[in-house]
Amino acid sequence: MKGVSQNQSQASSAPRSGESIRCERLVRYLGEGEGRVHVLREVSFSAAPSTVTAIVGPSGCGKSTLLYLLGLLDRPEGGEIWIGGKNLATASDEQRTQTRNEHIGFVFQFHFLMLEFTALENVMIPMRKLGRLSVAQMTDRAKMLLEAVGLGAKTHRLATHLSGGEQQRVAIARALANQPSILLADEPTGNLDVKNSTVVFDLMTRLAREHGQAIVLVTHNPDIAQRCDLVRPMRDGVFV
Numbered sequence: 024m025k026g027v028s029q030n031q032s033q034a035s036s037a038p039r040s041g042e043s044i045r046c047e048r049l050v051r052y053l054g055e056g057e058g059r060v061h062v063l064r065e066v067s068f069s070a071a072p073s074t075v076t077a078i079v080g081p082s083g084c085g086k087s088t089l090l091y092l093l094g095l096l097d098r099p100e101g102g103e104i105w106i107g108g109k110n111l112a113t114a115s116d117e118q119r120t121q122t123r124n125e126h127i128g129f130v131f132q133f134h135f136l137m138l139e140f141t142a143l144e145n146v147m148i149p150m151r152k153l154g155r156l157s158v159a160q161m162t163d164r165a166k167m168l169l170e171a172v173g174l175g176a177k178t179h180r181l182a183t184h185l186s187g188g189e190q191q192r193v194a195i196a197r198a199l200a201n202q203p204s205i206l207l208a209d210e211p212t213g214n215l216d217v218k219n220s221t222v223v224f225d226l227m228t229r230l231a232r233e234h235g236q237a238i239v240l241v242t243h244n245p246d247i248a249q250r251c252d253l254v255r256p257m258r259d260g261v262f263v
């Protein structure tokens with residue numbers, strides 16, 4: 024019986040054409056015992072190519088938790104996550120890692136660059152992980168991406184010797200390294216001043232739009248949210 028209802032629900036919620044990612048009825052609890060919190064309450068969501076969606080809402084409503092599930096960095100207790108024709112919510116760790124490396128780019132509030140590596144080496148990391156290109160191809164692509172984010176002159180600069188805005192631009196180039204179909208960003212401009220926020224947001228959306236990526240970003244910044252194509256407000260673990 025259980026198998027039948029699972030098959031039926033998979034057939035009904037498989038991604039429709041024109042969607043890069045779709046999730047259905049995601050449920051997530053966090054914490055243990057008395058501290059256990061029902062963070063996501065049957066959240067459904069989808070994002071289309073070349074579309075920038077902002078997820079907004081009060082602190083603690085579940086935005087980052089949802090982004091982590093969409094990015095296959097965490098597993099839900101219930102629901103489905105469809106990317107590239109597969110339901111990844113219940114897939115094996117290997118399949119989830121493969122899909123993450125192939126389809127998903129991340130930009131976080133903190134850049135998480137390897138500070139002792141150059142800008143070029145940082146951008147090459149995801150390509151090395153995927154293992155599909157030669158060193159020469161990876162180098163060319165990393166140079167092209169750094170050029171695109173305005174850092175063509177600083178490809179060999181150590182990440183630690185770049186400014187905060189420059190480090191975030193390297194992080195964007197790194198996120199786009201494997202041409203992901205989905206770019207997930209958690210407060211990508213949260214550590215930057217107004218000028219650099221605008222530069223980084225414009226850059227991220229322009230590059231992603233040029234390559235048809237779906238961008239899903241979590242932000243508390245109303246100016247950034249207002250400039251997205253869609254704004255999805257969340258409250259208490261659901262979209263409102």
Ligand SMILES: Nc1ncnc2c1ncn2[C@@H]1O[C@H](COP(=O)(O)OP(=O)(O)OP(=O)(O)O)[C@@H](O)[C@H]1O
Nearest residue numbers: 053054058060062081082083084085086087088089
């Ligand atoms: N490991 C954990 N154990 C228990 N509760 C947790 C854990 N991690 C997060 N939470 C709780 O889950 C809820 C959702 O957290 P989440 O980080 O998704 O919120 P958010 O909307 O992104 O908040 P913010 O805007 O402040 O970043 C919060 O109430 C948080 O306290």
